[in-house]
Amino acid sequence: MTALHDTGVAATGAARAKVPAATRPAPLAEGALVPAGTAATRGGAPFATQPVDYDAVLLLGFGGPEGQDDVIPFLRNVTAGRGIPDERLEEVAHHYRHFGGVSPINDHNRALRAALQAELDGRGHRLPVYWGNRNWAPYVDEALQRAFDDGHRSILAIATSAYSSYSSCRQYREDLADALEATGLPLEIDKVREFFDHPGFVTPFVDGLRAGIAQLAERGIDVADAEILFSTHSIPNVDADRSGAPEDGFGPGGAYLAQHLAVAEQIMAQLGDRCPWQLVFQSRSGPAHVPWLEPDINDAMQDLPARGRKAVLIVPLGFVSDHMEVMWDLDTEALQTAADLGLAAVRTATPGLHPAFVAGLADLVEERLQGTPPERRPHLTALGPAYDVCRPGCCENTHRGFRPALAGVIP
Template structure:
């Protein structure tokens, strides 16, 4: 990979005050003709001429850590002293989050797979919380003459932070660049149950089982617990994830999607190990309820149940970024060691060929306008929506902010 030239810090662009005006008869701002009417799935072929790869972003040096965390917590009034409590995760790794290099690698892999399929569609990468920002990617795409763009967020599930906030990032980018009326932006569906996302986890667990066997653990049903781990979010936001009319109940679509995918993976593996969905990386005031159990609490219950080993599966994550390296590879593995548990953390998708091919499949289904009943999905919850439904994934604290790729609010 070419040497990365780091540019001086620039503040994150401001929030949009409003979404772009919809065209007459259109219910979705800045949308293509295929999605502007707001139907759940786009079945009209669209000649997209660029792809926006949306990332979370991360610091790339010790001096970046606090400015990055200020971006992440913007609007919450958190003093730098409290940010330093989180900063040590990054400082432990030299102030560098791996997420930017991972997205550079994913972009390169997508470029290569698109070229292999004869698709002349460039990929532009932009972040929510660090340079290059989403507005930078949009500006670069526009400067190169691209006007009809398809966005992919590097998150598979439905919630405020993993879906709607990326849609807000798109609205912010259009406002920051002044490109309202000059670009059309759609977004691919959430891909939690797409085979390309699921396959790397299945293969990772198989490899994890082999690793346990090498350490003397072979009784999967009697000795092994599989912990599917994902990012905790506030209960109130989880309950609001997904469209309200689906009435998922406690945990909303976020918990339902993870649970369905975990069950599908265990079914594919055909093993009898006990498993559960656990959560990690919670933040915020302790009086606010977040999804539980925390992975470390779940680990502490295993010895009393006769478990000797654990497979930790980072089901909520697409790559080995900081929440995986610190919260799982550092804290959770330390907890397991203290408890005398044999622990193996399985792989994330990263640039696994099936994952990269799956993301390009998602692009191609929109290029072709593939009908919903012909789209691959491995659970009864999918295929998820191309156009987010009204009231989807509200943030309780902020309410509904301007967003693209969905029907207001």
């Protein structure tokens, strides 16, 4: 059984199907532009500068199986609506089965929830932290129901993903809308801004790269002979192009590509631009004829020996924790590719439970409690700080269209 929060309340129904997709938006207060928003957000302004007395925090996760029997039901949830037969799902299941059918993402989110709770408690905030997943127990609707039963009515959500795209931002907002429709709860729900360039997210990568450079030095390899590969999840080009707010006009690759490049540049600037680097992609899935962001990390390594590289430093820039796509796609497949090419390789750390990351999440909560104006919010690139209220038409999914979503202006 999975604890939702410190009182030990357990989640149920792990193997159930996901909550059906919302068919209508959450109720709009009179004159509001943002469904289920608080007074600070319902008017639709990009930044919420009015203090809000939130009474709970909700950590939003992807979810993952907890054992071999959970793997296929979990993958059915992930691929719901696509009609993918179990025999094809089994082709992906071996990644999980290799690790006993257990995804590390759930244990990480349990630990992150506890760490964030301790940080908020230490700052004097009486805010219980709940946790709900998209694809596995505890589900988002279960977490919201528990928060409501505990007497909470105004909730601030934090997605465990830092960047703009459909799957990393808008889909979490859809999850909230689905859960509100399923439960019918009269809740106000806002979401913190995307935190791709918040110092709390960037600092752990800088520290991790410094540690990786030291590891290479211990093996007698100078960083000047290495190449840094900043790796993130590939997504279809059409989804990347539509990531972020249309009004910002990012162009090809959208906000998703621009944000990753900006963060990588910031990290390299802090390290003194000591060696070559590139942004690479991983974990592609779907039909081969559909263009996805490239190059794949394994392809990117192929010509490095011919260019005199002796080593690679693999930085999981798109990921918050060491979940399956880090442990399999990087720690298993990419490191094997490096070994086959004769390249020394170090995979650097994700933010995980780094004190700066946990403190940064608490900072994001505090800026919404206090209504901090955008000019006083920490950000390390020219692209930030990101919006509190997602703009109309942001992060469109070209196959599904604009489904009901919270924490943003319709659609």
